[in-house]
Amino acid sequence: MTASRRARSASSAEPDRPTGVGRRGFLGWVLAAPTLVVGAPAAGALLGGEAADAAILSPPEPSDLYDLTDVLTDATLPTSLLVKVGVQADGTVTYVLPRAEVGQGLTTAVAMIIADEMDVPLEQVKVTLSDARPELLFNQLTGGSNSVHSLYRPLRTVAAIARNRLIAAAAAQWDVSTDQLTTSEGVVRGPNGRSATYGSLSAAAAAETTTRVNVALKPATALSLIGSAQSRIDALDAVTGRKKFTMDLQVTNALPTMVHRAPRINAKVASVENLAAVRAMPGVTHVGVISSGVAVRARTFGQCIDAVRALQVTWTGGTVNGQSDATVLARLKKAEIPLVVPKVPLLTKTVEGKFTFYFRSNSPLETNCAIADVRADSAEIWASLKAPQVAQATIAENLKLPLHQVKVHVTQGGGSFGRHLFGDFAYEAAEASKLFGKPVKLMWHRTDDFRHGRTHPMCTSRIRATVLAGEVLTYEQRHTGVATDFTHVVGDILSSMAVKLPGGDLTVAEAVFTLTQNVPYNYGLTDQLLSEVFQYTDFHTGSMRNIYSPDVATARELITDQLAKAVHKDPFTFRKAFVKDARMRAVLTKLGSVGLWGRAMPAGTAQGIALHSEYKSRVGALVEIDCRPETINREVNDGFAGPRVTKVVIVVDVGVTVNSRGLEAQMQGGAMDGIATALTSSLHLENGIFKEGSWDNYYYTRQWNVPPEVQVVIMPNTTTTPGGAGELAAGVTMAAVACAYGRATGTMPTEFPINHNQPLGFTPLPLVPPIPQSPTDGLANAF
Amino acid sequence: MPTHTFVLNGEQVSVDVEDDVRLLWVLRDLLGVTGPKYGCGIEVCRACTSHINGKAFNPCSVQVKDIRSSDEVTTIEGLPATVGAELHPMQEAWLELDVAQCGYCQPGQIMAAVALVRRAKAANQSITDADLDGIRNICRCGTYHRLRAAVELGAARM
Numbered sequence: 001m002t003a004s005r006r007a008r009s010a011s012s013a014e015p016d017r018p019t020g021v022g023r024r025g026f027l028g029w030v031l032a033a034p035t036l037v038v039g040a041p042a043a044g045a046l047l048g049g050e051a052a053d054a055a056i057l058s059p060p061e062p063s064d065l066y067d068l069t070d071v072l073t074d075a076t077l078p079t080s081l082l083v084k085v086g087v088q089a090d091g092t093v094t095y096v097l098p099r100a101e102v103g104q105g106l107t108t109a110v111a112m113i114i115a116d117e118m119d120v121p122l123e124q125v126k127v128t129l130s131d132a133r134p135e136l137l138f139n140q141l142t143g144g145s146n147s148v149h150s151l152y153r154p155l156r157t158v159a160a161i162a163r164n165r166l167i168a169a170a171a172a173q174w175d176v177s178t179d180q181l182t183t184s185e186g187v188v189r190g191p192n193g194r195s196a197t198y199g200s201l202s203a204a205a206a207a208e209t210t211t212r213v214n215v216a217l218k219p220a221t222a223l224s225l226i227g228s229a230q231s232r233i234d235a236l237d238a239v240t241g242r243k244k245f246t247m248d249l250q251v252t253n254a255l256p257t258m259v260h261r262a263p264r265i266n267a268k269v270a271s272v273e274n275l276a277a278v279r280a281m282p283g284v285t286h287v288g289v290i291s292s293g294v295a296v297r298a299r300t301f302g303q304c305i306d307a308v309r310a311l312q313v314t315w316t317g318g319t320v321n322g323q324s325d326a327t328v329l330a331r332l333k334k335a336e337i338p339l340v341v342p343k344v345p346l347l348t349k350t351v352e353g354k355f356t357f358y359f360r361s362n363s364p365l366e367t368n369c370a371i372a373d374v375r376a377d378s379a380e381i382w383a384s385l386k387a388p389q390v391a392q393a394t395i396a397e398n399l400k401l402p403l404h405q406v407k408v409h410v411t412q413g414g415g416s417f418g419r420h421l422f423g424d425f426a427y428e429a430a431e432a433s434k435l436f437g438k439p440v441k442l443m444w445h446r447t448d449d450f451r452h453g454r455t456h457p458m459c460t461s462r463i464r465a466t467v468l469a470g471e472v473l474t475y476e477q478r479h480t481g482v483a484t485d486f487t488h489v490v491g492d493i494l495s496s497m498a499v500k501l502p503g504g505d506l507t508v509a510e511a512v513f514t515l516t517q518n519v520p521y522n523y524g525l526t527d528q529l530l531s532e533v534f535q536y537t538d539f540h541t542g543s544m545r546n547i548y549s550p551d552v553a554t555a556r557e558l559i560t561d562q563l564a565k566a567v568h569k570d571p572f573t574f575r576k577a578f579v580k581d582a583r584m585r586a587v588l589t590k591l592g593s594v595g596l597w598g599r600a601m602p603a604g605t606a607q608g609i610a611l612h613s614e615y616k617s618r619v620g621a622l623v624e625i626d627c628r629p630e631t632i633n634r635e636v637n638d639g640f641a642g643p644r645v646t647k648v649v650i651v652v653d654v655g656v657t658v659n660s661r662g663l664e665a666q667m668q669g670g671a672m673d674g675i676a677t678a679l680t681s682s683l684h685l686e687n688g689i690f691k692e693g694s695w696d697n698y699y700y701t702r703q704w705n706v707p708p709e710v711q712v713v714i715m716p717n718t719t720t721t722p723g724g725a726g727e728l729a730a731g732v733t734m735a736a737v738a739c740a741y742g743r744a745t746g747t748m749p750t751e752f753p754i755n756h757n758q759p760l761g762f763t764p765l766p767l768v769p770p771i772p773q774s775p776t777d778g779l780a781n782a783f
Numbered sequence: 784m785p786t787h788t789f790v791l792n793g794e795q796v797s798v799d800v801e802d803d804v805r806l807l808w809v810l811r812d813l814l815g816v817t818g819p820k821y822g823c824g825i826e827v828c829r830a831c832t833s834h835i836n837g838k839a840f841n842p843c844s845v846q847v848k849d850i851r852s853s854d855e856v857t858t859i860e861g862l863p864a865t866v867g868a869e870l871h872p873m874q875e876a877w878l879e880l881d882v883a884q885c886g887y888c889q890p891g892q893i894m895a896a897v898a899l900v901r902r903a904k905a906a907n908q909s910i911t912d913a914d915l916d917g918i919r920n921i922c923r924c925g926t927y928h929r930l931r932a933a934v935e936l937g938a939a940r941m
Contacts, residue, residue, distance in 0.1 A: 103885025103924045231881040238886030239874045241818025241859035245887060248817035256812055282801045300800070300808035305824065365822050365830060365887045365923040414820070414887030415923045446823040638827075639919075661881055665926060669884060672925025695827045695921050704916040706927040774805050774824045778844030781826065782835055783898060 025214035026157040032210045035202040036087040036165055040157040069146055069615050069724060083139070083151070085114060085158045087166070091186055091199030093120055098130040099151075100142040100386045101234075102364070102413035102420060104726045105662035108233045109148050110155060112659055116225035117159035117218060120186040120198060127233070132388035132408035142386035143421055143488070143543075145615040145724025148658055152722050153217075160215045162205075169205035170196050220720070227717070229661035234412075246369050246382055246411045247443055254371050254439035255285060257432055258304035260294040260311045261448050263767035264688035265539065266319040269294060273312040281307050286436040292452075295432040297440055302774070305445070309769040319538040321688045325458070325756075328482060328533075328685060329356060332460045335533045336480045339464045342525055348468045351562045355463075357551040357752045358682040359482075359690065360456040361698055362544035366414025367449040372429035373439035378405040383426040384413030387488045391423030395430045417673075418543035419454050421488040445771040447693035455683060455690075456544035457482035461555035465523060470567045472578065475523035479552055483536040484509055484543065509536075517552050520613040521560065521578040528552070545673050549614055550731035551752070554678070557610040557735035558748055571609055571739065572597045583718050584611060587620045587651045594713055595622030595649035604628035605646070608740025612732040615724025618653040618715075621671070621736035623707075627744040640699040640761050642754075643744070645675050645737055647709040650729050655719035667712040667729040672701040674733025678741070680705065682756045693765035693772070699755075788852040791816065792861025798847075806842035806850060807831050810858065818859035818890045822921065829920035832891035832898075833858045839898030859890035862897065873897050876937035884924035892920045892930055900938040910938045 028040035086094045095114060101107045111125040133140060163183055170188040171178045173196070181190050189195045237243035262268075269289045278296070279287050283303030287296050296307040341350075370383035379399055385391050385408065392408040399406070413420055429442035444453070459481030466473045486508045513530040530548070564574035572592050579585050588611060591597070597607060604627050611620045624647040634641045650667045657663055680699035683690040692698040734752075742748040751757060765772050788797045791814065798813050807824075810816040810833075819842060822830030826844040833842055834857040835850075842856075850856065862871045870878075873893050883889045895918060903910055915931045922930060 103887075105884070231878065232883060234886065235878055235881055235883055238883035238889050239859075239877045239893060240863075240870070241890045243886045244817070245820070247811075247821065250815060256808075283804075300804050300812040301821070302804040302808040302812075303801075363923070364885070365828065365921055366820070366885075367822070413885060415885045417923070443821070446825070446828070665881070665884055665929070668928050669925035672927055694825060695823055700921065700923060701925060701927065702921065703918045703927055703931070706916075706931065708912065710928040772825055775826055775844040776803075776846050776849070778806075778826060778841050779835065779849055781844075782838040782840035783902060 025216055026153065028157045028161045028213050028215060030161060030165060030207040030211045030213055031084065032208055033086070033206055035089060036162055036205040037084055038158045038161045038165070039084040040154040040161070069144065069149055083154050083158065085155070085162060087162060087198050087202040087205070089199050089202055091124060091197050093118065093125045093198070095125065095127050096130045097127050098133065098136050098140040099147050100384055100410055100413055100416065100420060101129060102384060102416035105232055105659060105665065106147050108230060108662055109658045110151060111233055112225045112230055113152060113155045114159045116223050117156040118163045119183040122225060122230065122233070124186050129410040129412070131410065132385070132392040134389050134392060134403055136389060140387065140389050145726045145728070148722045149616065149724060152656070156217050157215060160217050161213050164215060165205040166198050166201045169201045173204065220717070227657050227660065230659050231661060243412060245366055245414045246371060246384060247441060249371060249382055249411065251371050251373060251382065251439055251441065254373065254441040255297050255299060256301040256304050257295055257297045257429070257440035257442040258301065258308050258445060259290065259292055259428065259442070259448070260296065260308040260313060261452050261770050262293060262315045262318070263770065264315070264318040264321055265452065266317065267315040268317045270314040270316040273314070274310070278307050278310050281310060286438065288435045290428065290431045290435060292428055295435065297432070297436055297438065301443065305771060305774065308445070308771055309773060318688055323688055324686050325358060325684060328458050329460070331533045332458065332480045332482070335531050336460065336462055337478050337529050337531050339462065339476050339478060341464070342474045344466045344473050345468055348466045348473060349566050350464060350466050351559060351566055352464045353462070353555065353559050353562065353748065353750065355461045355551070355555045355558070355750050355752070357459050357461070358756045359458045359685060360544055360677060360682055361450050361453060361692070362418045362456060362542060363449045363453050364413070364415025364417055364419055367446055368419070368425035368444040368453060369442060370426040370429035371439065371441050372426070372433040374399060374430055374433040377401070379430055380407045380409070381426050381430060382409045382411050383423065383429070384411050384416070384420050385423050385426065386416065386420045387423070390488055391426045394423065394427055398427060399430060399434060417545045421542060422454060422485070446695070447765055447771045450683065450692045450698055451690045452540065454540050454542040457484050457539065457541045459551055461551055463555055463559045465559060465563055467563060467566050472521070472523040472563055474525045475519060475527070477528040477552065477556065479513070479528065479530045479548060481530070481532055482534050482539055482541060483532040484547065485536040485541045486512060487536070513548055516614060517548055518613060519556060520580050520584050520611050521575070522580055523578065545670065545730045546727040549612065550674070550677060550734045553610065553612050553731045554735040554738050554752065557739055558742060561739050561742060562748065570598065575609065575611060579611065583618045583653050584613060587611065587618045587653055587715060590713055590715065591620040591622050591649060591651045594651065594711065597622060604744055606740050606744035608736045608738070608743060610732050610735035610739055612728070612735070614728065616655055616719070617723035617725065617728055619728045619732045620651045621674070621729070621732040622649045623647060623733065623736045623740045625737060625740040625744050627741060636704050638696045639702055639704060640680050640755060641704065642679055643741060644705060645707045648707050648733060649711045649713065650733070651713045651715065652725070652728060653715035653718055654725050655721060655723040656717045657714055658722055660714050663714060663725055664712045666725050668710055670727065670729025671710060671733040672706065673730040675705060675737055676701040676753070677730070678734045678737035678753060680753050680755055682753050684756070684760065689767060691760070691764040697762045697764070785848070787847045787850065789850045790853070790855040792857055793864055800847060802848035803846050806845045806847050806856070809847050810842060816858050816860060820887055820890065822888070829895060830888050830891040832894040832920065834894060834898065837901065839895050859894060862894065871897065872940035873900070873937035876933045876940065880929050880933045880936065882926055882929040882933045884926050888920055888922045892922065895920050896934045896937060899934065900941050903938070904941065910935055
């Protein structure tokens with residue numbers, strides 16, 4: 001399986017082409033309803049290349065011309081009329097968002113977009129999450145950093161139509177022409193101090209029959225909320241404990257439910273030795289075998305934990321029995337597609353590197369969970385799902401119910417990072433509820449979440465580049481990974497839109513690789529290929545705040561530093577000479593000045609710099625790291641210290657910034673992910689299961705590893721449509737940390753995280769029983 | 784089934800449940816107080832951090848039988864009342880700096896921060912970088928930078 005990304009000739013390129021917002025009309029509909037309801041189709045694809053203007057020009061790669069963002073955006077076209085905004089009689093503007101909110105700030109961003117175009121106060125816009133709606137097809141996927149990009153224009157179109165209708169309604173009532181009217185703060189104002197709230201005009205502005213409407217959007221200069229810094233619309237709920245996550249919902253008779261899981265991945269229950277005894281335990285109401293293990297339902301989760309621990313289960317099968325880090329690595333190395341040394345002139349220097357990236361957990365702080373109430377002829381599900389229509393279809397099929405009899409409510413998610421693209425936990429809850437004939441509130445234990453949850457697949461990246469007379473002639477990268485599961489809706493989208501994919505007959509994984517990966521430098525003949533080992537069903541895999549980019553970029557940026565060395569240039573100066581487009585060059589320049597590139601630093605500490613281009617955005621990171629022994633060996637209780645990143649500067653250009661405060665938050669969070677995956681966070685595979693079972697084993701960034709200095713610089717708008725932001729900072733920070741580590745220690749790191757093969761810093765929790773008992777000494781530890 | 788009585792957010796509560804059930808589940812599953820979150824059940828992630836008699840603790844690791852009837856348990860829901868206001872100064876600081884992302888860890892973060900500052904103030908000390916480094920609460924969204932700033936801002940107002 002290989003994905004070819006052959007360089008191809010291309011005509012002249014330009015930056016992301018403006019969509020013409022403000023210059024031409026956009027189409028929408030006023031829908032027949034008692035109060036005003038407006039709908040609009042989604043944004044079209046932007047087909048435009050990148051300016052290539054330095055060094056030996058690299059022809060645009062496929063993802064420069066048409067990338068994953070375009071595929072996902074085009075996929076929303078046929079159904080997005082169903083994106084609707086309503087004006088209630090009390091003036092509230094309602095929008096039922098067909099996306100998930102998992103902390104990325106999407107509900108705040110879309111409320112800002114509507115409020116700005118419509119001239120209503122932000123707090124008057126109420127955004128709720130849509131149930132699964134099968135008729136929305138692909139337009140109900142949250143992923144690929146695509147949401148703001150794909151919703152930006154349709155939401156503005158709908159809001160503009162709504163505003164015009166309200167103005168027209170007021171003009172008719174007051175018998176004046178519309179050009180005498182203005183709007184602000186949810187009010188239409190006319191001559192002689194007349195005014196009417198949107199709420200009071202909504203019925204008059206409503207349509208009796210669905211009407212097609214053309215509308216012009218506000219010019220960029222008239223936008224005031226878009227681009228400003230706003231706090232999250234759910235911030236108050238979050239700090240008061242009022243924000244409701246799935247397990248906080250009170251669904252009648254949905255009792256706590258947990259699953260006893262296997263000591264190896266994907267093993268099945270052969271027999272349970274003590275079912276009757278466990279059924280008789282305090283609080284326990286039901287115990288039964290489901291496809292992933294033995295489910296237990298009880299009055300409290302504490303009693304579920306007791307019952308799970310008491311169960312004696314014999315297992316059979318397993319998909320990766322006996323596998324360990326070493327055996328998987330051997331298989332990856334065997335599957336690497338050979339590098340092809342292109343014909344290069346004599347005296348050409350070769351720069352090479354081989355890198356290994358171990359398994360990582362994409363677990364959010366909220367573990368996998370779902371509520372299910374399955375009846376004889378219907379089912380109702382509550383879960384945080386990024387592709388709820390896929391969950392709905394799967395559950396309907398599993399339960400042998402018609403689709404319309406399965407209701408799937410999308411709840412607020414306590415993080416996702418790729419996890420909620422899959423609905424496994426919802427399928428499990430539905431299966432348990434059906435088996436028990438009772439509603440269940442099913443939650444995974446943290447230990448299971450690490451050992452049986454989704455992981456970023458282990459992979460290797462091999463690079464060979466050639467240099468002659470200060471120019472890079474060729475750049476080859478071979479990425480080899482454990483197969484990534486794309487059975488969520490992205491896979492369907494790619495299959496159904498295959499005609500548009502470059503290269504023709506690619507697998508879904510290859511297509512995603514081709515659509516997302518690029519080299520932001522002019523490295524001559526550029527060639528990046530993917531191959532995979534295992535089946536995607538062998539390990540539980542998925543993306544983790546990005547799919548391939550963090551690893552591909554880290555390898556690429558480390559080799560970029562080596563190329564700079566080979567031509568005796570500083571990493572910053574080298575990148576400046578080879579960077580492909582003007583947006584990226586501006587990001588780099590800003591990064592150098594804000595981050596004080598090149599400042600004198602003590603031995604054992606260093607700066608690192610990295611660039612990345614994805615989702616129609618540009619991003620750069622400059623970090624400083626301290627690798628001195630006194631820092632690495634600092635005392636941390638029950639945790640991993642290691643090198644400390646002391647400063648992170650992120651410079652980002654997302655084309656159009658919607659909420660600068662939210663964008664800054666996404667950059668800050670992504671940076672913490674990048675530090676973790678470069679230095680500390682990984683899963684150790686041994687005998688078909690991961691050793692990590694606790695946050696004190698799986699070293700995600702903790703306060704003792706947080707840089708004292710974190711700065712985010714947002715570049716002025718460079719396009720007319722927002723690019724992606726949610727995943728941008730993770731990969732580029734990982735790469736910059738790796739580069740800084742290499743420069744501080746004098747040795748290029750080749751294994752990630754860098755501590756993976758150091759002696760294990762913890763004692764693994766037992767595999768049997770599968771989850772640990774809660775301690776009882778909490779009062780002694782009160783502070 | 785034994786009855787357990789304690790003071791929860793200023794009110795006396797009684798609940799019939801086995802002695803060994805951890806307080807977190809008594810709060811969440813039986814009393815419907817869902818501010819304290821589950822994130823590990825083994826006193827590691829600190830998402831359930833609440834207060835007992837003014838000190839921070841993790842109810843996931845305390846058996847309900849170990850809570851005395853006079854013990855005052857405060858969850859995020861009861862924090863504002865401890866200062867007789869709509870919001871505690873630490874919550875105000877959180878809002879001002881827009882700390883939360885997904886928000887799942889934030890009740891625990893705020894309760895831990897309040898206890899940390901109380902302890903520092905009792906010792907007549909200010910919050911140091913070492914104090915901030917020592918906060919064990921996980922934030923998987925990675926809003927650590929704003930968390931640090933908010934603890935200092937909240938401390939200045941407490």
